[in-house]
Amino acid sequence: MYFPNYHWHLEISSKCTLKCPRCPRTEQKGSYVVSEISLEQLIETFSQDLFLNEAQKITLCGGQGDPIYHSQFLEVVRFFKSLRPRKIVTIVTNGSHKKRDWWQELAAILDYGDDITFSVDGYDASSNQRYRVNSDWSSTIEAIKTMSTSRAQVIWNTIFFKFNQEHIQEIKNLALRTGADAFRLTRSHLFASFDKPYYLNEQGIDPLEPDSQYLPEALRVAKKMEWFNPQSEKNLKASERYREFHISRKKAVEQTLERYEDSLMFPNCQFGYRGNYVDVEGQFYPCSWVSHPAPEEETPSFLKAFYRAHRVKFNVLKNPLHQVLSDPLWEEVLKQWDSPHHLPEIRECHRKCQKQFFDSEEIRHYLSLGNKSQESRIDRLRNIADLEVSEGKVSLRYCGKFKNTQSLWEWKNWAFPEDKLTIYLPFRKRELTYADVEQNMYLTFLWSTHQLAREAQLTGKFKVEVRFEKEGAEK
Numbered sequence: 485m486y487f488p489n490y491h492w493h494l495e496i497s498s499k500c501t502l503k504c505p506r507c508p509r510t511e512q513k514g515s516y517v518v519s520e521i522s523l524e525q526l527i528e529t530f531s532q533d534l535f536l537n538e539a540q541k542i543t544l545c546g547g548q549g550d551p552i553y554h555s556q557f558l559e560v561v562r563f564f565k566s567l568r569p570r571k572i573v574t575i576v577t578n579g580s581h582k583k584r585d586w587w588q589e590l591a592a593i594l595d596y597g598d599d600i601t602f603s604v605d606g607y608d609a610s611s612n613q614r615y616r617v618n619s620d621w622s623s624t625i626e627a628i629k630t631m632s633t634s635r636a637q638v639i640w641n642t643i644f645f646k647f648n649q650e651h652i653q654e655i656k657n658l659a660l661r662t663g664a665d666a667f668r669l670t671r672s673h674l675f676a677s678f679d680k681p682y683y684l685n686e687q688g689i690d691p692l693e694p695d696s697q698y699l700p701e702a703l704r705v706a707k708k709m710e711w712f713n714p715q716s717e718k719n720l721k722a723s724e725r726y727r728e729f730h731i732s733r734k735k736a737v738e739q740t741l742e743r744y745e746d747s748l749m750f751p752n753c754q755f756g757y758r759g760n761y762v763d764v765e766g767q768f769y770p771c772s773w774v775s776h777p778a779p780e781e782e783t784p785s786f787l788k789a790f791y792r793a794h795r796v797k798f799n800v801l802k803n804p805l806h807q808v809l810s811d812p813l814w815e816e817v818l819k820q821w822d823s824p825h826h827l828p829e830i831r832e833c834h835r836k837c838q839k840q841f842f843d844s845e846e847i848r849h850y851l852s853l854g855n856k857s858q859e860s861r862i863d864r865l866r867n868i869a870d871l872e873v874s875e876g877k878v879s880l881r882y883c884g885k886f887k888n889t890q891s892l893w894e895w896k897n898w899a900f901p902e903d904k905l906t907i908y909l910p911f912r913k914r915e916l917t918y919a920d921v922e923q924n925m926y927l928t929f930l931w932s933t934h935q936l937a938r939e940a941q942l943t944g945k946f947k948v949e950v951r952f953e954k955e956g957a958e959k
């Protein structure tokens with residue numbers, strides 16, 4: 485078996501009533517099937533021994549749909565909750581357009597340890613519409629209130645946008661008043677400055693991207709969760725229910741650490757962090773990130789070719805689960821993550837699962853990045869970048885291996901966390917101090933390096949180089 489089986493993420497529905505502008509279902513309309521996995525198919529597939537014996541948690545979310553719009557959603561949840569040994573169920577939804585009695589039924593099905601996340605980005609009906617287009621505020625608020633009476637934990641999730649950047653405290657207060665158990669602030673990368681120039685409008689502005697003065701707070705963590713009452717009965721019972729799950733995860737993490745000791749990668753999918761992913765067509769993927777890889781013109785997609793050649797083999801609605809998960813063809817994917825010198829061709833793996841880019845406290849703890857000497861970090865980095873280190877000065881060639889400028893920045897923080905550095909961009913004769921970059925120039929910096937790197941690749945006329953120089957060093 486090539487993947488751990490204790491956590492699964494299922495896209496039971498690719499239907500949705502909303503039109504969030506940066507959701508793949510809105511952006512890539514027509515390129516995916518609008519459908520659902522029928523209750524019968526779910527029962528047949530997930531009553532197999534492998535799933536019954538090993539699955540502990542099921543996340544009902546998906547990449548391009550909302551689970552609550554499955555035509556038999558309540559029956560689906562009832563089915564998963566009826567399985568033995570018992571499973572934890574997690575639901576992620578926009579929460580709109582359902583009636584109170586429907587939520588009451590769901591509330592009665594869920595148990596301690598289960599949770600439901602409501603994606604709400606506004607502080608009132610009209611601000612929520614700024615991203616959650618077509619949402620129905622009053623039904624969402626009613627849903628949160630109703631679910632707060634259930635045994636399941638209720639999480640209010642807000643993505644940090646320009647339109648809510650000054651209202652975070654207000655939203656958090658509203659979440660508490662409405663009955664949520666926790667508030668989570670999520671940092672999105674779906675903005676122009678993160679290598680996505682297509683989000684700029686005619687004035688050269690990304691209208692949804694938070695202003696730079698708000699960024700330091702938002703950039704520190706990918707997701708910030710705050711429990712309103714950590715000692716509540718729900719929370720304590722949930723911790724009990726999660727005990728076994730955490731034991732499985734710790735074991736999987738340790739095995740992954742051992743196996744990838746020398747690799748540049750720490751693949752999430754090898755320790756079940758995000759769950760084995762099944763999309764609405766029944767395709768199995770190691771995680772949801774790789775289920776909709778970047779468009780081909782942006783990057784040669786190893787996975788697209790892989791799935792084109794072997795699609796039917798990796799469909800769990802057409803093959804037994806154990807066969808899909810133990811197919812020797814997975815070796816081709818797994819070997820991508822093994823090298824101590826090369827990053828995988830799969831762009832999502834390259835971006836999401838390199839060791840130094842984990843910003844989850846928990847994973848960083850496992851990886852013990854903090855304990856590595858600076859020499860050993862720099863040594864590791866020599867493997868992935870053209871790096872010159874001489875006294876007081878570090879130069880790095882912005883090469884193909886560093887496709888993502890955000891990675892470049894995080895890399896700098898990883899290798900030289902203590903140093904005050906001046907970042908020198910030889911082109912356009914610009915110099916930015918470390919403080920400038922951290923405070924408010926961060927995005928400009930990312931944007932300009934990326935643009936220049938792209939131009940350089942296209943024209944081949946000049947080499948792009950970014951130098952980090954210790955303060956006071958001679959230029």
Ligand SMILES: C[S@@+](CC[C@H](N)C(=O)[O-])C[C@H]1O[C@@H](n2cnc3c(N)ncnc32)[C@H](O)[C@@H]1O
Nearest residue numbers: 506545546547548549550576577578603672674
């Ligand atoms: C495609 S949605 C599916 C679940 C559900 N429909 C929802 O929106 O919560 C999966 C996740 O993507 C998140 N999401 C949507 N737009 C996003 C964006 N622009 N940046 C970051 N996450 C986003 C949602 O909040 C949700 O947590």
Ligand code: SF4
Nearest residue numbers: 500502504507549578
């Ligand atoms: S609610 Fe979720 S699935 Fe629906 S459009 Fe928004 S992000 Fe996409």
Ligand code: SF4
Nearest residue numbers: 751752753771833837
């Ligand atoms: S991005 Fe790649 S390495 Fe990371 S979890 Fe997904 S498949 Fe695994």
